[in-house]
Amino acid sequence: MSGKSSCLVTKMSHYVTLSNKDRERLARLEKAERNFDAGQEVYQGGDENKDLYVVKHGWAYSYTDLPDGRRQIVKIHHPGDIIGFPDVALKHATTTLCTVEDVCLCPFPKSSLDAILRKSPRLSALLLSIALRDQVVLIDVLRAMGRMSAQERVAYMLLDLISRLRITNRDMTDTFRLPMTQGQIADYLGLTNVYISKTFIRMEEGGYIHRQQDRLRILKEDAMIELTDFHDRYADMDTSWFPQD
């Protein structure tokens, strides 16, 4: 099991070149593995949070409920993502983690993070940067939810997804697998499953996208970028100030 096969290392290396030692440190986080079936809940909001997870394969999402059952999905997780990072600051998990499909997760304790923070200044800077970058991404989502129409929100979501998938999958062009149900997409975008359906149909009629099973093709990426004033935050990171290891 060399570092080469680690999604986490692949993803982190996208931002900055890492020493072999740091690559090993990261790869070690993916030692343990647990498999989950589609639609399974891994942990719940309010639980004491002691573990983080690296996604090895499959999609998952974090969500919160309102007491009356309304639901908001707050983050969609892909291979290479670290799940639960924001909760490190708090005593209890704030969201519930649920799988979209069959998923393999690598749990590791919060304390492993400590070790990295103490030992590797370069990785610490990277982790802090990722936390801050994720704040910016959340702000972008907030803007979409607050001020965009249904069609703009869907376009924004698709652009965000494909940008993130391109990080680990360099040769991906305009087509990707979207395993989420329309109900889940609705819960992410603050809409309803019915209206997501209608919006997808309209976007397909408008020639923006093409769907075939769960594969989605983006036909007018530039138009969608313009429509949503989309910025790829994953490409604009400033790593110039990082300490050398």
Added chain:
Amino acid sequence: MSGKSSCLVTKMSHYVTLSNKDRERLARLEKAERNFDAGQEVYQGGDENKDLYVVKHGWAYSYTDLPDGRRQIVKIHHPGDIIGFPDVALKHATTTLCTVEDVCLCPFPKSSLDAILRKSPRLSALLLSIALRDQVVLIDVLRAMGRMSAQERVAYMLLDLISRLRITNRDMTDTFRLPMTQGQIADYLGLTNVYISKTFIRMEEGGYIHRQQDRLRILKEDAMIELTDFHDRYADMDTSWFPQD
């Protein structure tokens, strides 16, 4: 000018006890001062971002525009807050900073942050925690925007504001000054000024709040907490794992 008068030190000390050295390090960030009139723009989205700001007094907010003029306020800043932290990860500022009223800001360069990260593990941990905690707070806002009614959103906002103000102002009970216009509140909550007006009136009629000039009194805090399923993330922080300095 001792550390005692620094809003930043007051705010940071709320979470964790700091050594004198660390208090000095923080207080030093507030050495320079710049004053701004009400409604003034301090910097704009897209600008190269080299400075951060500590708020000394007055309220300000960060916002983004859509190309067609729709506007989303993404963060409201109070005394003691660090402005621009999320943008540290990126090459360009993502939001525009605007004052609500007459404001005094203390600018300091990104590089001062570097120095702190290298010298003080305890402050580094605190900064990382604050970044992560702010992510959780953003997620809470996202939930409000995605799934809550107008009245719930306003209630949520008021609870969030008073919780934050209580950090630096321990003896505050149920009344605070709300200097923002209803138009600004609308841009924060993804609504319109007209509907904010209507909602405030309804909440006053319902006995939830009382307004008098720009002072706002929360009458049924418990009911509002229940209504919005509000969690005070500023009180729930886990600082137990921080390294001693």
Added chain:
DNA sequence: ACCCGGCTTTCAACTGGATTGAATCGGCAT
């Protein structure tokens, strides 16, 4: 005291998206 400009409130018409319920599709297990 007065005017001016920005903020809040009110009003009426309108609409984007929600809701409901039913029909259809599709995958999987038997």
Added chain:
DNA sequence: ATGCCGATTCAATCCAGTTGAAAGCCGGGT
């Protein structure tokens, strides 16, 4: 194949919140 369950689609209706404009209010400046 068959039957079942969840996901998707379709159509009709409804409503929370928008839009635009007008009127009231309040504070600051001269």
